[in-house]
Amino acid sequence: MIGHLGLNVPDLRAAVAYYDRILPLLDFETYFGDATQHAYRPADGKRGTYLFLYESTEPSGAYSRHRTGLQHLAFAVRTRTRVREVAAAVIGTGGELLYAPQEFPEYPPPYYATFWSDPHGFLLEAVCHHDRE
Numbered sequence: 467m468i469g470h471l472g473l474n475v476p477d478l479r480a481a482v483a484y485y486d487r488i489l490p491l492l493d494f495e496t497y498f499g500d501a502t503q504h505a506y507r508p509a510d511g512k513r514g515t516y517l518f519l520y521e522s523t524e525p526s527g528a529y530s531r532h533r534t535g536l537q538h539l540a541f542a543v544r545t546r547t548r549v550r551e552v553a554a555a556v557i558g559t560g561g562e563l564l565y566a567p568q569e570f571p572e573y574p575p576p577y578y579a580t581f582w583s584d585p586h587g588f589l590l591e592a593v594c595h596h597d598r599e
Contacts, residue, residue, distance in 0.1 A: 538589035
């Protein structure tokens with residue numbers, strides 16, 4: 467199991483404001499934070515991978531999922547309804563979906579997901595591997 471993932475972001479405050487709205491729908495809660503980092507953990511004492519956000523310390527070009535490095539982060543959710551709720555929350559933040567909630571038959575079924583980019587360009591996914599609503 468992966469213990470945690472760390473993402474460097476150009477604006478930590480903006481990233482925390484965004485992820486504070488989206489991650490609770492993905493069953494994550496704040497673990498801790500300060501001026502240089504902010505961490506989320508699986509909610510309700512569940513085991514799983516933590517997500518850390520760090521303020522970038524070096525200027526760089528814009529992130530691209532097409533370059534070598536992180537391609538995307540997928541968050542498993544329990545129901546298809548939750549996938550749709552996440553999509554609505556993303557739109558509520560002013561974000562744009564790359565793929566609206568739908569089945570993806572090219573992956574082993576059942577695979578119901580939505581994809582979007584966060585304000586810093588990271589590709590994110592909410593996926594349900596169940597047929598339940």
